[in-house]
Every structure is written in C-alpha cells, then in structure tokens.
Amino acid sequence: MKPAINDASARRDSGGPSSVPSRGGDWENRPRGSDIIEVERQIAELVDRPTQDLRVAWRELHRTGPPQGLSRDLLIRALAHRLQEQTHGGTSRAQRRRLQTLAREFEKGSGPSDPGIVLRTGTTLVRQWRGHAHTVLVREDGFEYEGRHYGSLTVIAKRITGAHWSGPRFFGLTKRTRALIGAAASR
Numbered sequence: 001m002k003p004a005i006n007d008a009s010a011r012r013d014s015g016g017p018s019s020v021p022s023r024g025g026d027w028e029n030r031p032r033g034s035d036i037i038e039v040e041r042q043i044a045e046l047v048d049r050p051t052q053d054l055r056v057a058w059r060e061l062h063r064t065g066p067p068q069g070l071s072r073d074l075l076i077r078a079l080a081h082r083l084q085e086q087t088h089g090g091t092s093r094a095q096r097r098r099l100q101t102l103a104r105e106f107e108k109g110s111g112p113s114d115p116g117i118v119l120r121t122g123t124t125l126v127r128q129w130r131g132h133a134h135t136v137l138v139r140e141d142g143f144e145y146e147g148r149h150y151g152s153l154t155v156i157a158k159r160i161t162g163a164h165w166s167g168p169r170f171f172g173l174t175k176r177t178r179a180l181i182g183a184a185a186s187r
Contacts, residue, residue: 035087036087039083039084039086039087042083043080043083043084046076046079046080047076051072054066054072054075054076054079055075057079058075058078058079061079061082061083062082066078098118119138119173120138121138121139121140122137122138123137123138124136124137124138125138125153125171125173127160127170127171127172129161134156134160136153136156136171143156145159152167153167153170153171153173154166154167154168154170155167157170157171
C-alpha cells in the first residue's frame with residue numbers, strides 16, 4: 001500500500017477530487033482545482049495593481065464604487081474576499097439572516113451578547129426559585145415577565161432574586177449552567 005500524499009501541489013496537480021469534501025458533501029458543485037488556482041493568482045496580482053485599477057475592479061464586482069476613505073489595504077482584502085466568495089460560495093441565507101439580526105440587536109443595544117444564545121420568539125423559559133415557578137416569554141423585541149416588557153434576562157433575574165445575576169445563566173442558557181445541571185442529574 002502506498003503512503004498517503006500530503007503535498008498540496010500533488011493533490012492540486014492530480015486533477016482528482018480533494019480528500020476533504022465540502023461541508024454539505026456536494027462533490028459536484030465544489031470549485032475545481034483550476035478555479036482555485038486562478039483565484040489565488042488573481043488575489044496575488046491585486047497587490048501589484050494601482051489603486052485606480054482596484055477601484056475599477058471593485059465597481060465590476062459590486063456594481064458600485066468603493067466606500068469613500070477605504071484604505072488600499074482594505075480594498076485589496078475586500079476584493080480578495082469577494083473573489084473567494086464567487087469561487088467557493090458565499091454565506092448561506094440562514095447565516096446572513098442571523099448576522100443581520102445580530103447587527104440590528106447590537107445597534108439597538110439589546111439582545112444577547114453571546115451569539116451562541118439563540119432564543120426563538122415565543123419560547124417560554126421557566127425557572128424555579130424559592131418554591132415558585134417564574135415564567136418568561138421570549139418576544140421579538142425582548143422578554144415578557146408578569147405582563148411587563150424587559151430588554152434583558154438579567155433585569156428579570158435581578159427582579160426575581162433581588163441580587164445581580166447573569167440572566168442567561170440564571171435561566172440555564174449558558175454552557176456552564178447546562179454542564180452543572182447535567183452533572184447534578186447524573187448523580
């Protein structure tokens with residue numbers, strides 16, 4: 001049996017499929033070696049091009065002029081990213097939607113600070129505290145607890161306990177809390 005070849009140039013020159021499938025396992029629609037080599041060549045050439053040519057390339061790719069004040073370095077990086085997107089595929093629709101939601105929440109100054117916490121509108125959170133079940137409804141614009149609107153779980157946790165708590169941690173939404181609950185359940 002022959003040893004595996006780990007030299008990227010050997011795989012690239014073989015013309016055969018890569019040993020690593022794309023995330024979706026879609027072997028037919030992945031970029032070919034020649035496409036990848038061409039994009040790498042185009043990216044390498046960006047550094048040597050005059051700034052005016054880079055602006056023209058931006059217009060060709062984006063159908064609009066580059067933002068005013070964008071440095072040459074960022075212009076090159078943005079063009080390289082766009083070329084890679086065209087070859088390898090861009091961000092999925094679901095990822096773009098999630099990023100837009102996070103950006104809106106960030107601009108408003110509300111929403112989760114941990115992008116790993118994703119609560120869907122309509123979700124009900126229940127927390128037992130000192131013999132009483134506290135129920136929180138997740139709304140599109142925050143949370144509802146006892147008929148009142150709140151911008152964060154932390155404010156609700158403080159209202160329930162009278163002390164400062166991390167809201168996501170109080171309601172069991174963090175990895176650490178889930179690990180502690182899992183350890184207690186296995187005893």
